[in-house]
Amino acid sequence: MSKIYFEDIAVGDKTTSESRTVTKEEILDFARKYDPQSFHIDEEAAKKSIYGGLIASGWHTASTLMRLLVDNMTNSRAGLGSPGFDDLRWIRPVRPDDSLRYESTVIETRKSESRPDMGIVRAEVKLFNQNDEVVLNMKSIGMVKARPE
Amino acid sequence: MSKIYFEDIAVGDKTTSESRTVTKEEILDFARKYDPQSFHIDEEAAKKSIYGGLIASGWHTASTLMRLLVDNMTNSRAGLGSPGFDDLRWIRPVRPDDSLRYESTVIETRKSESRPDMGIVRAEVKLFNQNDEVVLNMKSIGMVKARPE
Numbered sequence: 368m369s370k371i372y373f374e375d376i377a378v379g380d381k382t383t384s385e386s387r388t389v390t391k392e393e394i395l396d397f398a399r400k401y402d403p404q405s406f407h408i409d410e411e412a413a414k415k416s417i418y419g420g421l422i423a424s425g426w427h428t429a430s431t432l433m434r435l436l437v438d439n440m441t442n443s444r445a446g447l448g449s450p451g452f453d454d455l456r457w458i459r460p461v462r463p464d465d466s467l468r469y470e471s472t473v474i475e476t477r478k479s480e481s482r483p484d485m486g487i488v489r490a491e492v493k494l495f496n497q498n499d500e501v502v503l504n505m506k507s508i509g510m511v512k513a514r515p516e
Numbered sequence: 517m518s519k520i521y522f523e524d525i526a527v528g529d530k531t532t533s534e535s536r537t538v539t540k541e542e543i544l545d546f547a548r549k550y551d552p553q554s555f556h557i558d559e560e561a562a563k564k565s566i567y568g569g570l571i572a573s574g575w576h577t578a579s580t581l582m583r584l585l586v587d588n589m590t591n592s593r594a595g596l597g598s599p600g601f602d603d604l605r606w607i608r609p610v611r612p613d614d615s616l617r618y619e620s621t622v623i624e625t626r627k628s629e630s631r632p633d634m635g636i637v638r639a640e641v642k643l644f645n646q647n648d649e650v651v652l653n654m655k656s657i658g659m660v661k662a663r664p665e
Contacts, residue, residue, distance in 0.1 A: 430573075433573070
């Protein structure tokens with residue numbers, strides 16, 4: 368498969384993914400390691416919380432988005448990694464057996480001033496559940512190789 | 517232990533944590549599930565990459581910060597969760613056996629306009645390695661209960 372270089376990417380380009388299901392076991396496993404708050408690790412306590420039941424750690428939701436990005440976009444791009452991202456918001460809780468997919472829309476492309484062999488691509492990324500409700504959105508920043516001359 | 521309420525928090529307040537070590541096994545385990553790029557899951561490929569060796573997924577680094585926050589701050593605060601965060605940047609790679617700790621400084625506090633029973637606390641959070649180098653920084657946003665009258 369030929370790689371997608373910086374010059375191949377334009378503002379307005381959209382990419383989407385298949386869906387990935389988040390299981391109860393995965394919610395519990397992630398949260399016990401990284402986010403052991405009661406509404407992430409204890410079903411009974413979660414029922415009595417403002418969430419009314421077990422919900423995934425927001426970092427688990429974001430990590431699930433990363434997995435979808437790697438499977439659908441990162442590996443086809445001549446990518447050089449990411450310096451970070453902006454404006455991440457958890458819009459709705461993710462619950463056991465929710466099925467997540469993303470839509471990403473390029474909002475800015477610019478050549479790097481310091482490194483002419485690469486460019487910066489910014490995108491608005493939305494993560495949806497099986498009811499087409501947004502559960503997370505953020506603005507991603509990617510470094511992408513320029514096409515070799 | 518008495519809880520920390522919104523009124524107890526002021527701009528300039530600092531909190532810190534103990535250190536948490538990130539093992540090679542944990543780097544591989546996290547990345548295989550959530551970020552299977554070669555420099556996160558394959559030691560040989562990582563040696564030949566621009567990173568010169570295995571590095572942790574940035575989402576693993578952020579999740580490790582969350583664990584430190586839960587252990588050191590979240591459980592003592594009358595917290596109501598978080599809507600998200602801003603300006604996350606991965607400054608330096610995290611490598612096997614790096615030991616991470618954070619410093620958090622409150623930069624803004626304000627009463628919620630829609631919900632008088634809570635306030636919003638924004639903080640600048642820096643994650644350091646064992647050489648006191650910043651590996652990640654971000655601006656967190658927390659919702660904290662007002663003190664009951």
